[in-house]
Structure formats: structure tokens, C-alpha cells
Amino acid sequence: MSQVLEDSGRRWAALRTAPRRTVVAELLLCALVASFGLIPLLLVRPDRPVLAVLEALWATLLVAARRYRPVVAVLGVSPLLVGHNIWTLAAVALVVLSATRRIAPTRRAWQVVGAACAAVAPLTVVRVAPRWEDLPVELAGNAVSVVLLLLLPALAGTLLGRRRLLVNLLRERNSYLEQARSLSVSTARLEERNRIAGEMHDLLGHRLSLISVHAGALELAAGRQAPPLAGQAELLRTTAGTAMEELREILGVLRHTEPADGSVSDRGTRADITALVTESRRTGGAIELDWSVADSAVLGDRTRQAIHRVVREGLTNVLKHASGASTRVEVRSAGGGTEVSVTNGVPRTDGHSQGGTRSGLAGLQERISLLGGAFEAGAVPGGGFRVAAWLPPHTPTPAQEHTRAYVPVPAGTAAGQKGQPGQGGSRSPLSDEILTWPRVLGAGCAAVLVVLPTVGYLVFLLLAASLG
Structure with a gap:
């Protein structure tokens, strides 16, 4: 019970934090499905109008639930396949196609689809119970609907789900390679800065130390022999000391260390x-x-x-x-x-x-x-x-000036279940044999080809209902 409540709370939080564009699109889609299922009933009166209206509303709820409750949405389309409102069949294909691509792994998606298909047979028997002579025709018709409105959209949805995983894996690999490149550049830059700092310390530091020592001796000598020049000698000594302090500060910057207290403040x-x-x-x-x-x-x-x-x-x-x-x-x-x-x-x-x-x-x-x-x-x-x-x-901070924050693209729901790939960058890139764009594009094209018979079947049914 606690697991169910926790899952419900998590889904409700995801719904509240969804982008505004997504919420608006979902509301418009639900309104379109409701209109498509209800408005034709005013023109072509069904045998049981109350059931037809309830089926239209049920289809609207399934469309709304397909993103956050995909399993429930797929199982809920079975009554629509044997219902009295033929205009809701378009919503069946949409729900199955969209929900199955969100169910992982693929085996679980097919198990849910199989349960939905199995539920169609007893629902058909219940519907034609008073008219047993029509049972073979109804079973045959519903079997065709199951194939074209359940199985084919489920096949397209699983193909798109696999495509989604491939895209997420590509993003993860790109994230890993980008972070590896950034680390290599940072390491090379740090080594070069350390080398420059070492050269500056060895060359300039020695010369400035000599200037400071000789300027101190000159100041003492000028104080005894030429007092008017003592101020200039003191200025030379203090300037050399200041130059040495500034050199140490620059060396600290080159070596990525914090400057001494008070040197910059x-x-x-x-x-x-x-x-x-x-x-x-x-x-x-x-x-x-x-x-x-x-x-x-x-x-x-x-x-x-x-x-x-x-x-x-x-x-x-x-x-x-x-x-x-x-x-x-x-x-x-x-x-x-x-x-x-x-x-x-x-x-x-x-x-x-x-x-x-x-x-x-x-x-x-x-x-x-x-x-x-x-x-x-x-x-x-x-x-x-x-x-x-x-x-x-x-003014911007040094980190904002010299670095560019790289936020890898998080993996999808299914891919992110194991270790949250794409966020830490600690995993090695996957094989190029798996992550190829032809496979990604091929999955999308195959999904489009699979649903073409479904689209033709829906067009035929809706035209027949309109002419009838």
C-alpha cells in the first residue's frame, strides 16, 4: 500500500512539474478526442447513446493516463474495441502506440498487450449474449480490430521505445566523450600553466631578488654618503619588493592556487x-x-x-x-x-x-x-x-569567465533506471555497433510503416460509419 502511495505521489509531482507546453498539448489532445467521440453522435444516433457517451469519456481518460499510467491505459482499451462508439477506435490506436513506447522492458509491454487482447474475447461474448447467432461474426470482426488496432500499434510503439533507448544511449556516449575531452583540455592547460609558472619563478624571481638585495645595499650607502639620494634608493628597494610579491601572486594564479590573505583584498x-x-x-x-x-x-x-x-x-x-x-x-x-x-x-x-x-x-x-x-x-x-x-x-567570477558548465542530457526513463547514465560521466562509452544513427532512424521508419495498415483500417471504419 505504501509503495502504491509513494508511486502515486511521485507521478503527481511529475505531473505538477511538467512543462507548460506539455500540459497545454495534453489538454488540447484530450479535448480533441472527446470532441471526436461525442460530436458524431449528434449526427449518427447509436443504438445505445448512453454507453456511447461513456465510451467517449473513457477514451478521453485513457488518453490522459497514457503518459503516467501506460499499463492501465493499454489494459483499458479492451472495452472500447467491443463498444458501441466506433469513433473511439482512433483513440485506441493512439493510446496503445503512445503507452507501449513508455513501458520497459519490451517483454513487459507485450505481456500487457497480450492481456488486453485476451480480455477482448470474454467482453465480446458478454456483449452478444442475447444474440448467440451473431457471435462468430462479432468475434471475427473484433479479431481483425485486435490485430490492426492493438497488435500493430503495439509493435510500432515498442519500436519507438527501442529507438528512444538508442537515442538516450547516444546522448550518454556524447556526454561521456565531451566530458573526457573537457578533462583532457583542462589537464593540458594546467600542465602548461605550471610550466610557465616554473619558468617565470626561475628566471624573474632570481633577478628580482638580486635587484632587491642591491637596492637595499644602495639605500644604506646613500644614507651615509648621499642623503638626498636615499629616498630614490628606498623607492627602488620597495618597488622591487612589490614586484616580487606581485610575481608570487601571478604564479599562484597560474598554478590555480588561492592568493595569499590580503594580497588581493x-x-x-x-x-x-x-x-x-x-x-x-x-x-x-x-x-x-x-x-x-x-x-x-x-x-x-x-x-x-x-x-x-x-x-x-x-x-x-x-x-x-x-x-x-x-x-x-x-x-x-x-x-x-x-x-x-x-x-x-x-x-x-x-x-x-x-x-x-x-x-x-x-x-x-x-x-x-x-x-x-x-x-x-x-x-x-x-x-x-x-x-x-x-x-x-x-562582474562574473573567474569560474564563469574561464569555464563553461557542461550539463549532460539525462537519459530517458528506461535507460535511467540503471545508474542514471548521462549524469555522472563515469561510465565508459558503449560500442559503436549499438549506437548508430541508421539504427535509430530505421526504428522510426519501421514504426511508421507498421501503422499504415492501422490508419487505412480506421479510415475505412469511419467512412463506413459516416455513410451508414
């Missing part, structure tokens, strides 16, 4: 941008900062990191190509997001800039576009240069 804040501007002023530049973003504004880590990168790239370009030029750094709220810009004027003296490769600007543009923002860089009227970016209020 302070990036892009007002204090961080102020420190960048102050550090650049120590080189002799006239740099102003205009920070108008409210302190209560919530900026994501990636937004703040992008602000840091834009400001740092802009100030670096000023120091390289327009040393001494007046510069203005602005960070403000605009358009629901955050706008950051670095604008410099014409340098006071002719510099010795040899130009650049614009690789830093290209990298910035790619970073901002990944965050869904806008980036521009170019000359301003009257001389000078401007680097600006607009960042949206919410």
Missing part, C-alpha cells in the same frame, strides 16, 4: 590607489587623485582589481612616455557602475620615449571586456593621452 581600494599615486609623485610627476566613489559602495574583488590595473598601467605609461606631465587620476560612479581614468597633459620637456607595443593596453582591454565593461585609450585634444574604463556593478 586591498587592491583597488581608496588607500591602494592613493598609495600608487603617492609612489608615482616621488618620481617628480604632478599627479592628482579625484576619488568620488562613496565609501559605502560595495565593489567586488575583480572590479577593484581592475581599477588597480587601469590606474597602474596609466601611471606607468605616463612615467615611460610623458615624464613630468601633469596627470589626473579619476575614480567615480557613472552609469550604475564605476568609471576610472588616467589623463595626462603634454610633457614639460621633450622626452626620449621610443614608443611602445601597446601590449599593456591590449591586455587591459581584454580584462575589461571579460568583466563586461568598456575600455578606451587614445590621444586627447590639445595633446596628452587618456586611458579610461567603465566597469559594471557586478
Whole structure:
């Protein structure tokens, strides 16, 4: 009893969660079957109108139950084969064809169909009990109806059911291969990133360590012998230390490890941008900062990191190509997001800039576009240069940027009974001898050919009823 209640609850939940399109299609189909079984009774009055109306309503219920109670639906078509309403025979073929493709395994479907066929004989005897002389004719006619309206649609339904399994197996195999390919690509990418991280650590790490050590010695010597140069030596040492920390951060990103605590959380804040501007002023530049973003504004880590990168790239370009030029750094709220810009004027003296490769600007543009923002860089009227970016209020996470979630197509009801194939991707792909599209298409074509005699028989019966 508890199993029945549990099964009923599960089916009711599936019915409630069915797509709206499916529900609308089922309601329209039930209304069409009811109309097809009732409206002709107004034109051609049957011998027993009450039974004919009940049969039409019963056919409508079977059509509605064929998706969630296929066994009951197949067994319930037997009374319609011996009934008084000939217009419901079209619903018989529809119910059998649709229900048998949902019954698994195929042997069970044929057992249900056999039980429905066996029930036709006693029902025929009950119907013609007062007229025994008509029994042979009725049995022969119902036998033909059983073959054409039960057996042939059941054969087509089982073929379509097997086709459904093949399609699900194809989807499962495609899911497995796609996940295997994705894992191979991820593994190869991780190995390459680790190799690059190792090369960067071995080459750059050693050089930056030497620069930091010599800058420290130079700072001590300058403090004793040339105090005016001590500040520049200290700047060189702190810059080398900062470069080393940033190198470690980049290596951590390449190796897919989490950055150290506080290495990213302070990036892009007002204090961080102020420190960048102050550090650049120590080189002799006239740099102003205009920070108008409210302190209560919530900026994501990636937004703040992008602000840091834009400001740092802009100030670096000023120091390289327009040393001494007046510069203005602005960070403000605009358009629901955050706008950051670095604008410099014409340098006071002719510099010795040899130009650049614009690789830093290209990298910035790619970073901002990944965050869904806008980036521009170019000359301003009257001389000078401007680097600006607009960042949206919410930026995607790194996982959303660099990965694509792959959701394999779940297997069908029958195929999903063993291990839920197509969801875990842990099963090996099945043999190509089984999973072939010609077999899938052949099952569908065979099912269509099987039901052609059924369609012809129904057309003949309905035309005879209309003319009679």
C-alpha cells in the first residue's frame, strides 16, 4: 500500500512539474478526442447513446493516463474495441502506440498487450449474449480490430521505445566523450600553466631578488654618503619588493592556487590607489587623485582589481612616455557602475620615449571586456593621452569567465533506471555497433510503416460509419 502511495505521489509531482507546453498539448489532445467521440453522435444516433457517451469519456481518460499510467491505459482499451462508439477506435490506436513506447522492458509491454487482447474475447461474448447467432461474426470482426488496432500499434510503439533507448544511449556516449575531452583540455592547460609558472619563478624571481638585495645595499650607502639620494634608493628597494610579491601572486594564479590573505583584498581600494599615486609623485610627476566613489559602495574583488590595473598601467605609461606631465587620476560612479581614468597633459620637456607595443593596453582591454565593461585609450585634444574604463556593478567570477558548465542530457526513463547514465560521466562509452544513427532512424521508419495498415483500417471504419 505504501509503495502504491509513494508511486502515486511521485507521478503527481511529475505531473505538477511538467512543462507548460506539455500540459497545454495534453489538454488540447484530450479535448480533441472527446470532441471526436461525442460530436458524431449528434449526427449518427447509436443504438445505445448512453454507453456511447461513456465510451467517449473513457477514451478521453485513457488518453490522459497514457503518459503516467501506460499499463492501465493499454489494459483499458479492451472495452472500447467491443463498444458501441466506433469513433473511439482512433483513440485506441493512439493510446496503445503512445503507452507501449513508455513501458520497459519490451517483454513487459507485450505481456500487457497480450492481456488486453485476451480480455477482448470474454467482453465480446458478454456483449452478444442475447444474440448467440451473431457471435462468430462479432468475434471475427473484433479479431481483425485486435490485430490492426492493438497488435500493430503495439509493435510500432515498442519500436519507438527501442529507438528512444538508442537515442538516450547516444546522448550518454556524447556526454561521456565531451566530458573526457573537457578533462583532457583542462589537464593540458594546467600542465602548461605550471610550466610557465616554473619558468617565470626561475628566471624573474632570481633577478628580482638580486635587484632587491642591491637596492637595499644602495639605500644604506646613500644614507651615509648621499642623503638626498636615499629616498630614490628606498623607492627602488620597495618597488622591487612589490614586484616580487606581485610575481608570487601571478604564479599562484597560474598554478590555480588561492592568493595569499590580503594580497588581493586591498587592491583597488581608496588607500591602494592613493598609495600608487603617492609612489608615482616621488618620481617628480604632478599627479592628482579625484576619488568620488562613496565609501559605502560595495565593489567586488575583480572590479577593484581592475581599477588597480587601469590606474597602474596609466601611471606607468605616463612615467615611460610623458615624464613630468601633469596627470589626473579619476575614480567615480557613472552609469550604475564605476568609471576610472588616467589623463595626462603634454610633457614639460621633450622626452626620449621610443614608443611602445601597446601590449599593456591590449591586455587591459581584454580584462575589461571579460568583466563586461568598456575600455578606451587614445590621444586627447590639445595633446596628452587618456586611458579610461567603465566597469559594471557586478562582474562574473573567474569560474564563469574561464569555464563553461557542461550539463549532460539525462537519459530517458528506461535507460535511467540503471545508474542514471548521462549524469555522472563515469561510465565508459558503449560500442559503436549499438549506437548508430541508421539504427535509430530505421526504428522510426519501421514504426511508421507498421501503422499504415492501422490508419487505412480506421479510415475505412469511419467512412463506413459516416455513410451508414
